[in-house]
Amino acid sequence: MKFVNFINKLDKRWIYLLIALVVIIPFVFPVGCPMKITPPVQSIYNYIEDSIPENGVLLLGVDYDPSTMAELHPMAKALTYHAFYNNVRVLFVTMFPQGSGMGQDIINRTLEHWNSINPDMPKELGKDITLLAYVPGFSAVILKMGENIPATFNEDAYGNKLDNLSVMEGIKTYDDIDYMVEFSGSSVVLSWLIYANGRYNLKMGIGTTAVSAAEYYNYLQSGQANGLLGGLKGAAEYEKLLTDKHDFSGRNDASVGMDAQSAAHILFILLIILGNITFFIKKHQEGK
C-alpha cells in the first residue's frame, strides 16, 4: 500500500501544476470536438431570429463583474453580433457600477470588430447600440423602467441625452422592448423575473454562470423565462449557431476554450475517483 501513502502525502501544489498543464496543452494543440445544441440555448436563438422584427429592440442586462466575465462576456458578445446581423437595436442596462464597465467593453469590441469585417453596413454608437447610465436603486430602477425608461436614465453612460439618441426612438416602457436577456452570476436575475417579467410581462431569457444554471431551470418550466444559456458551454453553443447561419468570423472565445474544458473535466472525474479509492482502501484498513 506504498502507493496509497504516496498519494496521501502528495503536496497539493503538484495537483495545481497538473490542472494548469491540462488546461494549457489543448490550447497549443487544439482538437475541436463536435458539439450538440441543447434546447434552452436553441429557444433563445430562435426567439431572436424569428420573433424580433427589423429595427426591433433587444435589451441586454449586464449585471456581472470581472469575476464571472470569462463565461458571460462571450455570451453577451454573441448576442450583440446576432442583433447586428438582424438589424436589431441593442440597449445595455446594469444594476451595478461594475456592470457598466463590462457593457462598455462589449460595445467597444463588437463595434470595432463588426465595422472592420463589414464596412458596408457600419454600426454606430447612439444609432444602433448604447449603454444606459448606471442608476442606483436596484428594484426601484427595474420598476421605474416599466413606467418610463427615458425618465429613469435621462442620459446614456456617455453623457448624451436619451431624447436625441436615435437608438431610443419610440422606446418608453417595457412594451416597446421586444426581448430581454439578463446576464448575471448573482441573484439579480430573481429581481428581473419578479419585477420586470412578473409585474410588466417583459419577455425574458437568462444567461448565467454555470454555478447557478442548475437553479434557473425552474424558471424555464414555469414559463417565466423562455431560454437559458448556461456557462461557457452555453456561449459556445450560441457561437456555433451563429457560425452555422452567418460567417461569424468573430474570435470564438467560448468555442476555443471547449477543448481545454473537456480535458479538465476528465481530469476532475479521475481525481474524484482516485481520491475515493484511497478513501475506501484506508477505511478498509482501519476496519481490519
Add this chain to the structure above:
Amino acid sequence: MAISTNIWIWIAALLTLAIYSFLYKDNPFYKFAEYLLVGISIGYGVSIYWHNTIITKVYNPLVHEKDFLVIIPLILGLLMFSRFFKSYSHLSRMPIAFIVGAGTGLSIPSSFEFLFKQVQGTMPASLDVGNLIIIVGVITTLVYFFFSMEHKGFVGKVSRIGITFIMIAFGAAFGYTIMARISLLIGRIQFLLSDWLGIIK
C-alpha cells in the same frame, strides 16, 4: 511568437502573476494586488456614481430643469452624511428606513406572485412521467424542510425521498460548478497565452 509591447498588457499580466503567486504561498505580492484591487474597485465605483448618478439624477434636474421636487429626497439623502459624525450617526437611519421600508413594500406583492407562479408551474395540465417526477419532487422536498412534524414513520420516508431529490439537484449544481470554475481559469490562460505572450492565435 509576438510578445505584446503594450505597457498596459504587461501591467495586467504582472498583476495576474502576482495573484497566482498565492497558490505557492501567501506573500506580499498577493496582498499588495488584493488590497490594490479593493482600492481601485471602490474608486471606480465612486467615479461612476459621480458621473452617472449624482450629475444626471441630482445636479441636472436641480440646476437645469429647475425640478424642485427633488429637494425632499435630496435632504433625506444628505442625512446619510451624518454617518461621518459619531454623535449624529443615528440620523442616517431615516434614509435607510425609507429605502428598506419602500423596497420591502414593493417586493411583497410581486414576490407572492412570483411564488404563486412557481406553485402553479407544479400543477401541470396533463400527467406524464416528467410531470409526476416534478410534483413528487416538489412535495417531498417541501416535506423535508417541514419542521412542525417529527420525521418518523411515513413522514420520515417521504423526507428521505426528498433528501434524495435534493442530492440529485446538488449533484447537478456541483457538476456545473466544476465547469464554471474551469472556464474562469481558461479565460485567464487565454489572456496570458494569446494577448500577452502571443503563443496561440
Add this chain to the structure above:
Amino acid sequence: MKITFFLIFMSVFLFAQDNQGSVPTDSTVISELSFIESFIVSDMGSDDGTALRVKWIFADHTKIKNHIRLYREIESDTARELLCDITTSTNEYIDKNLCREESYRYSLVTLDSVGAEMPGIISTDYIKPKANYFKTNKIILLLMILIYTSVIVILVETVKKGKVLFVRKISGLDTLDEAVGRATEMGRPVLYVPGSSTMSDIATIASLNILGPVAKKIAEYDTRLIVPNRDPIVMTVAKEVVKESYSEAGRPDAYTDNDVFFLTDSQFGYAAAISGIMTREKPATNLLLGMFWAESLIIAEAGNTTGAIQIAGTDAVTQLPFFITSCDYTIIGEELYAASAYLSREPLLMGTLKAQDYFKGMIIFFICIYLIFLIISTIFGGDVSFLNKILEIIKFIFKS
C-alpha cells in the same frame, strides 16, 4: 395587534366599495349585419381608465369566410381611425392607451375575399373609459398577504406570552453534541467559524444563536474554543455570546478573550488564515456555520486533511454541494434557521419559522390535492368536466 386590525378593516372597506369590477356600461348595438349576434364595448375592469374591451359574438361561424375590419372614432373629432383587421377566430379586442377624458365609439365592417369593404356597418354608442379603485382580479393575493401577516403576528405574540410551540430537533444538533464531546475527550480545541458575512445576513445571526449552547457545553468540559471572524461587528457579538455562555456554565474565569478574534476582511485571506489555524492548533472538531461564498472550498478541504470531524451549515445553495461531500454532516438551508430557533427559543425566530411552516404546509396540501385529482382525471380519460372544474379551482387560487 392594532396594525393587523387596520389592515383587515381597510381591505373590507375596499372590497365592499367596488366588488366584481365596475359594472360595464354596455351600449346597445344597431345591428345591420345579420350574422353578428352582439357587438358591445365595455370598460376594462381593474385598470387605470385607459382601456376599453370590444366584444362581438358571431351567430354562426361557417358563413364568415374572410376578415372583418374594426374602426374607432373619438367624439371630439369624427375622423374614423382604422384599428385592425381581425380573423373570425378572435372575438375580443382590447384597445389600450386611450385618454380618460375622451369618449370612444367602435364600428365593424366586413371585408370580401379581395379585402375591399362590403356595404353595411355596425357601431356602438360613445363610452368613456373609467379608472377603477381596486384590482378585483388580485383579491386572492391581498387575502394571502393579510393571512400571512396575521399568522406571523399572532404566532410571535403567543411565543412572547410563553406558549411553547413544537419544532422538531434537527438531527444535525445531535451530531453537533457528539462532535463537541469527542473534542473534549481528546482534550483538543474546537474551531467555530461563524461564516464570512456581516450581521445583516440571517445565516450569521442563526450561527451566533447556535454558538451560545455550543460554547456552554465546551465551558463545562474546560476545552479550548477558537472563533475566528471576518467582520468586526460579528466578532464583538460573538465575544458577548461566548462570555455569557461561559458564565452560564459557572466558569466565567475559563473564558479567554483573545480566542475570539478578528482575522482579516479579505475573502481568500480569511480562508487561508483559517487553514493555517487548522494545521497549527489541530482542532478535533471544526464547526462551519453561517453564510459562505467560494472560499468555503478552501476551509473544508484544509479541515479534511487534518482529519478533524467537520460539521457545516449554510443557506448558500451554491456552497452546499462542497460541504456535503467534504464534511461529516451538513445542516442544509433552512435547517440552520430551525436549529437556531430550536436552541434560542427566541419569539421572533420561532414565530416566523412556524408561520412559514404553516404556509408551506398549505402549499403541500394544495399540491397533493391537485395531484390526487389529476391522477383520478387521467384514469377516467382526462375529459371529465367535473374533475377539470376542481383542477381549475385549485389552480385559480394560485393564479397571479
Add this chain to the structure above:
Amino acid sequence: MFIRRTLPLLIAGFFGIAMIIQFFIPHPASRTFYNMVLDWIIIVSAFTYLMAVQSTVELHTTKIKRRVDGWQYSLIVLISLGITAFIGILGGAFTPSTFLMKLIPAFKPSSTSPLMYTYLYMQVPMQSTIFSLLAFYMASAAFRSFKARSFDATMLLLTAAIVTIGRVPLGEFIYKDFPEIVEWILKYPNMAAQRGILIGVELGIIATSLKIILGIERKYLGGGK
C-alpha cells in the same frame, strides 16, 4: 428617543404599507404616487453608496492609526482609492471629460478615458484571476476531500459525474445521447428539488419583509442604542 428609535420604524412602516396598497389600486392618482416614490428611492440610494465607501475608509484608517500589523496594505487601499476616484471624477467615466480634453489635447472624444484604462488593465485581470484560483482549489479538493462518505454524498457525486461528462463535447463523443440524459436530469429531478428549496427561501424572504414593515424586525437599522 423618538427620533432615534420610533421615527425610522414609522417611516419604514408607512412607506411599506403604502406601497403594498398601491399595488392593488390601479387609479391614476396611485400611479403618480408610485412614480414619485420610485424617483425618491433612486435619488436617496444615490447616497447609500457613500455608506459602503465610508465603512471601508473607516476600517482602513483605524487600521493605520492603530498601526495594526499589515497597516501598510491599508495605506495602499486608501491611496489607490484616492487616485482612481480623482482620475475618474476629473477625467470622465467612459468618454474623456471636456476638462481633460482641454488639459491634454491627445484625448479625443472617441478615445477611452483614463478611468477605463485602470478598469480594463488593472481591475479586470486581478478580479478575474482571484476567482480563477478556485479551479486550483477545486482540483485539490476533488482529490483530497470529495468523498462518497454517505449515501447522500454518493448520490451527489454520481449525478455530478454524469453532468460533468455529459455537459462537455467529449461526453457526446463517448455516448451518443449523453446530453439528453443530462438535460433530463436537469429538467425534472433537479428542477423539482430546486423549486422546493426556492419556495422555502421565498417564504422566508417575504416573512422578513413583513416583519420589517410591521416594525418587529429592527436589525437592519444597525446595532447600538
